[in-house]
Amino acid sequence: MREMDRRTLVAAGAIGLGSMAAMRAANGAEAKGGDMLFTLPQPTVPIVGSTKVFPVRRIYCIGRNYAAHAREMGSDPNREPPFYFQKPTDAVQVIAVGTTGNHPYPTLTKNYHHEVELVAFLKSGGKDIPVEKALDHVMGYAVGLDMTRRDLQNDMKAQQKPWEIGKAFDYSAVMGPIHPVEKIGHITKGRISVAVNGKVIQDAGLDQMIWSVAEQIAQLSKAFELKAGDIIYSGTPENVGPVVVGDTMLCKIDDLADMSVKVVKA
Numbered sequence: 059m060r061e062m063d064r065r066t067l068v069a070a071g072a073i074g075l076g077s078m079a080a081m082r083a084a085n086g087a088e089a090k091g092g093d094m095l096f097t098l099p100q101p102t103v104p105i106v107g108s109t110k111v112f113p114v115r116r117i118y119c120i121g122r123n124y125a126a127h128a129r130e131m132g133s134d135p136n137r138e139p140p141f142y143f144q145k146p147t148d149a150v151q152v153i154a155v156g157t158t159g160n161h162p163y164p165t166l167t168k169n170y171h172h173e174v175e176l177v178a179f180l181k182s183g184g185k186d187i188p189v190e191k192a193l194d195h196v197m198g199y200a201v202g203l204d205m206t207r208r209d210l211q212n213d214m215k216a217q218q219k220p221w222e223i224g225k226a227f228d229y230s231a232v233m234g235p236i237h238p239v240e241k242i243g244h245i246t247k248g249r250i251s252v253a254v255n256g257k258v259i260q261d262a263g264l265d266q267m268i269w270s271v272a273e274q275i276a277q278l279s280k281a282f283e284l285k286a287g288d289i290i291y292s293g294t295p296e297n298v299g300p301v302v303v304g305d306t307m308l309c310k311i312d313d314l315a316d317m318s319v320k321v322v323k324a
């Protein structure tokens with residue numbers, strides 16, 4: 059590299075200086091200097107009974123967290139450490155209470171599945187969080203749908219490739235507003251269900267989770283430093299199944315407002 063080029067890159071912060079400070083700056087944690095080329099919207103989720111909204115940082119989803127669902131996905135349910143994948147932050151689609159939200163049927167799939175899930179929202183985080191302290195970081199809960207292009211997910215699984223195309227697409231993180239812990243407490247039991255066109259398809263007890271939300275937070279924090287703004291989809295029970303354009307999904311979790319979602323042509 060010519061010295062002139064190198065000096066220009068250093069001045070612009072575009073070249074590594076080898077220090078932790080430089081690394082953090084390069085990661086945007088301490089970004090300074092230089093105007094943004096453009097601005098990006100910050101995805102947010104409304105909070106029931108509040109004018110404030112929750113800014114979304116990361117979306118973690120746990121896989122196969124109910125024994126009967128693990129079996130239907132072809133795996134053996136046991137207490138192996140839970141596994142996680144992520145959805146992009148801007149995959150969030152919020153459905154207002156008392157409405158039926160229109161959810162676009164995505165491209166490429168012919169087998170589009172609902173996965174109804176309890177979603178937890180973190181107001182703080184950390185590394186190596188002990189399980190008995192984990193729920194202190196949860197500010198609220200919502201009903202969620204981890205929408206899944208099952209055919210594409212299965213194709214990628216069969217090829218031992220990553221699942222992104224099956225899980226991490228636009229609008230794939232459907233959720234209702236957040237019910238704050240200060241109003242409803244922590245949700246560790248009760249029913250979770252989804253009915254499609256009035257017929258109940260998934261229906262289970264939240265206490266059937268293999269790993270509780272507290273255990274998920276403790277486990278996740280060993281792999282990632284959790285922070286305020288992180289969201290956790292806590293897994294789906296058995297009887298995941300397909301929806302098509304025109305179907306309406308009514309999702310229920312005891313103590314939370316129902317969420318109604320209609321699949322529409324994109």
Ligand code: MN
Binds near residue numbers: 175
């Ligand atoms: Mn899921």
